Amino acid sequence: MARHLTRRPPRAHWLLLTLGALALMAALVLHGTVSGVGAEGAPVTGSGPPAGLDPAAPVVRISGDGTVGGAAMPAGTVALTFDDGPDPRWTPRVLDVLRRHGARATFFVVGAKVNRYPDLARRIVAEGHELGVHTFTHADLDAVPRWRLDLELDLTRNAVAAATGRSVRLMRPPYSGTPEVASARDLAAMRSAAAAGYLVVLTDRDTGDWRRPGVDAIVAAASGRAPGAGAVVMMHDSGGDREQTVTALDRLLSTPSGARYVTVSEGLGIADADPAPDGDVVRGTALRWSQTAARWTVTTMGWLMVVAVLLAGLRLLVLLPSAWAHARASRRRPDRLRYVGTVSVVVPAYNEALNIAGTVRSLLANDYPAIEVVVVDDGSTDDTAAIVEGLGVTLIRQVNRGKPTAINAGVRAASGGVVVLVDGDTVFEPDTIGRLVQPFVDPEVGAVSGNAKVANRTGILGRWQHLEYVVGFNLDRRMFDVARCMPTIPGAIGAFRRRVLAEVGGVPSDTLAEDTDLTMAVIRAGWRVVHRDNAIAWTEVPLTLKQLWRQRYRWCYGTMQAMWKHRRAVLRRGAEGRLGRRGLTYLTLFQILLPLTAPAVDVFAVYGLLFGSWSQVLGVWCGFVAVQAVTAAYALRLDREPLGPLWTVPLQQFVYRQFLYLVVVQSTVAALLGGRERWQAMARTGIGPLPETPARRPAS
Structure with missing residues (x-):
C-alpha cells in the first residue's frame, strides 16, 4: 500500500549502531580484563632455584649480557613490601599503621587498580613510600607470551606515571615468593623484565598472610629466625580480607627489634625514582579514562x-x-x-x-x-x-x-x-x-x-x-x-x-x-x-x-x-x-x-x-x-x-x-x-492452505 513520501532515516544510523556495538564490546572486554585483579594464590614452586639465582639474595639483578646477580638488605634493615594493591579498604589502613610507627615500605601495585584508585597511589608516594610494578592484571608472567608480559609492565608503568608523575624501576612478578621456589620459567620472565629496565624484587620472608593463617603466624614469619638480619618481607594490602595483615603489621612494628623499616631502594642505596616521561603520563591518563569509561559503561548496562x-x-x-x-x-x-x-x-x-x-x-x-x-x-x-x-x-x-x-x-x-x-x-x-x-x-x-x-x-x-x-x-x-x-x-x-x-x-x-x-x-x-x-x-x-x-x-x-x-x-x-x-x-x-x-x-x-x-x-x-x-x-x-x-x-x-x-x-x-520512512508494500507470496489448528476444526 502506499506511500507517505517522507525523509528516509539516515544510513549513518547503521554506522553509528555498528560503532556503538564495537565500543560496547571493547568496554566490556576491558572491564572484564581488569576487574577482579589481584587474586589470592600461592607461589608456583620449582624444583629449586635455577642456576645463577642466589637463595639469599631476593633482589635479582640481570645484566645486559644475561649474567644473574643478586642483592640483599643490609643487616638491621627490613624492607616491608605489600602486593596486589592499592585497595580502598586495606591500603589506607596499612598506610595509617606505617605512619603511626614512622616506617616506610614498598608497594608493588597492580596497574588496573592504580587506574581505579589513583588517589591512593599518590598518597603512597606522598607519605614517603615507594611503588613497584606488579603487572597490570596480576598476570602469571611465566605463563604468558612475551608480548603480553611487555604489555603488562608498560601499562602499569604508564598507570603509575599518570597517577603520580613518577617513574618506577622495581618489579615483582605475581605469584612469586622466595628465590628457592622460583623455576626456570620464572627466571625467563625475570630476564624479560630486566631487559625492559626493571629490578626484580622477590622476598626472603614470605608471611603467607593471604592464607589468613592468624596474626601470630604472620608476625613470626615477618620477624624471621635470625634477629638483626636484613630482609625483604612480603605482605599484601589487597586481594582479600587483610584484617590479620593490618593487625600483624601493627604488632610487628610495635615490638622493639632495632630494625630500620625502609623502602627497597633505600635499603639498597638506590636513588629515588625520576619524574616520568611526558609520553608515559599521557598514555597512562588515556588508559585511566578508558578504564573509567568502561567501568561506567558496565555499571550503566547493569542498571x-x-x-x-x-x-x-x-x-x-x-x-x-x-x-x-x-x-x-x-x-x-x-x-x-x-x-x-x-x-x-x-x-x-x-x-x-x-x-x-x-x-x-x-x-x-x-x-x-x-x-x-x-x-x-x-x-x-x-x-x-x-x-x-x-x-x-x-x-x-x-x-x-x-x-x-x-x-x-x-x-x-x-x-x-x-x-x-x-x-x-x-x-x-x-x-x-x-x-x-x-x-x-x-x-x-x-x-x-x-x-x-x-x-x-x-x-x-x-x-x-x-x-x-x-x-x-x-x-x-x-x-x-x-x-x-x-x-x-x-x-x-x-x-x-x-x-x-x-x-x-x-x-x-x-x-x-x-x-x-x-x-x-x-x-x-x-x-x-x-x-x-x-x-x-x-x-x-x-x-x-x-x-x-x-x-x-x-x-x-x-x-x-x-x-x-x-x-x-x-x-x-x-x-x-x-x-x-x-x-x-x-x-x-x-x-x-x-x-x-x-x-x-x-x-x-x-x-x-x-x-x-x-x-x-x-x-x-x-x-x-x-x-x-x-x-x-x-x-x-x-x-x-x-x-x-x-x-x-x-x-x-x-x-x-x-x-x-x-x-x-x-x-x-x-x-x-526527525527522520522518517515511507510506507512500503510487502512483497506477496500468497497465503496458501491455512494451518490446521484446533481453532479451525469443526466442533463435534
Whole structure:
C-alpha cells in the first residue's frame, strides 16, 4: 500500500549502531580484563632455584649480557613490601599503621587498580613510600607470551606515571615468593623484565598472610629466625580480607627489634625514582579514562539489565492475570449471534493479485446474513482490479494515494452502519464477521479488534512471527480490553461504527501506523474499543528479514508517531485518560523502554561467558527461556493453538529478539533525529492452505 513520501532515516544510523556495538564490546572486554585483579594464590614452586639465582639474595639483578646477580638488605634493615594493591579498604589502613610507627615500605601495585584508585597511589608516594610494578592484571608472567608480559609492565608503568608523575624501576612478578621456589620459567620472565629496565624484587620472608593463617603466624614469619638480619618481607594490602595483615603489621612494628623499616631502594642505596616521561603520563591518563569509561559503561548496562528484568517481570504480572480474566469473560458470553444491521467490508488493495481472490471469497462465504464487500484498488500495477471484477463485489479504482485514502474512499461508498476493515492479504473464517460485530449490541462500543493469526507459518521466521502474534499481540489485546485502553485495532481485522469513523474524520494519513492512530482517536472521542478473540482472520507475514524489517520499522515508528500525536490524553479524564495513563504508559514501558533496555541482558550473557561462570550464565539463560516458554504455552492454549512451535522459543533468543530490538533502536533514533520512512508494500507470496489448528476444526 502506499506511500507517505517522507525523509528516509539516515544510513549513518547503521554506522553509528555498528560503532556503538564495537565500543560496547571493547568496554566490556576491558572491564572484564581488569576487574577482579589481584587474586589470592600461592607461589608456583620449582624444583629449586635455577642456576645463577642466589637463595639469599631476593633482589635479582640481570645484566645486559644475561649474567644473574643478586642483592640483599643490609643487616638491621627490613624492607616491608605489600602486593596486589592499592585497595580502598586495606591500603589506607596499612598506610595509617606505617605512619603511626614512622616506617616506610614498598608497594608493588597492580596497574588496573592504580587506574581505579589513583588517589591512593599518590598518597603512597606522598607519605614517603615507594611503588613497584606488579603487572597490570596480576598476570602469571611465566605463563604468558612475551608480548603480553611487555604489555603488562608498560601499562602499569604508564598507570603509575599518570597517577603520580613518577617513574618506577622495581618489579615483582605475581605469584612469586622466595628465590628457592622460583623455576626456570620464572627466571625467563625475570630476564624479560630486566631487559625492559626493571629490578626484580622477590622476598626472603614470605608471611603467607593471604592464607589468613592468624596474626601470630604472620608476625613470626615477618620477624624471621635470625634477629638483626636484613630482609625483604612480603605482605599484601589487597586481594582479600587483610584484617590479620593490618593487625600483624601493627604488632610487628610495635615490638622493639632495632630494625630500620625502609623502602627497597633505600635499603639498597638506590636513588629515588625520576619524574616520568611526558609520553608515559599521557598514555597512562588515556588508559585511566578508558578504564573509567568502561567501568561506567558496565555499571550503566547493569542498571539497564535490572530495569529490563523488572519491566519483563512487571509485564508478565500485568498480562497473565488480565488474559485469564479476559478468557473467563469470553467463556461466559452467549453463543447466540445477534443481527446488528448491514455490515460493509472495505478491502484496500495494492498489488494483491496473489491473495485478493481468496480474501474476497472468504468474506462472501461468511454466514452473517447481510454483508457488503467494497474493494478499493489503490493504483495496483498487477491484475488485482481484473481479478476483483469477476468476483461480483463493488470495485473502486483510484490512482495510488495511500492506504488511508483508499479506506476512506471505501467507507464513503459503503452503505452499512458497521464497517469492517480488512487487508487484501487476509482470509476470514466463515463465522468471523458475525462474531466480530457482536459487541456493537452495546451502544458504548465504537470499534472491535479481531484475532489476527499467521497463515504462512512455514519456516523458522514464520513460526517466530506466529508466536509473536499469539504471545505478544493477542495477549496484549486481551489486557487492553480488560483495562479499557485498546491502542490498536489491527489493519487485518477490525470493525467500526460508520458514524464513529465520520466523527473522528476518517482514517488519518499523517502517521505510518494509521490503524493505531485511528484507534486512539476513537477512544479519545469517548467510544469503547474491545477485542474478540474468537473472530479469527488469517494474514500473510513477511518471510524474509528485509521485508520483515520494513514492516516492523513502519509499525514501530508509526506507533511512536501516534503516541506523540495523542500524548495529551495523559492529562485528560474518562476514556481519554484511560488511554493516556494506561495505554500510552504501557506502550512506553513495554514496547519502547523494554526493547531498548533488554539488549543489556544479552550483553551481560556474553560478558558472563567471557569473564564469568558458564554454569551460572547457562542457568540464568535456561530460566529466562523457561519463563518465556511457559508464557507462550499459556498464550497458545488461550488461542486454541497447538504447542508444537514452542521448540523455536530458545532459538528466538539468538536472532529474532535482537532483530526486534534493532527495529526499536532504529525507530527511536529516527524519531529523535526527525527522520522518517515511507510506507512500503510487502512483497506477496500468497497465503496458501491455512494451518490446521484446533481453532479451525469443526466442533463435534
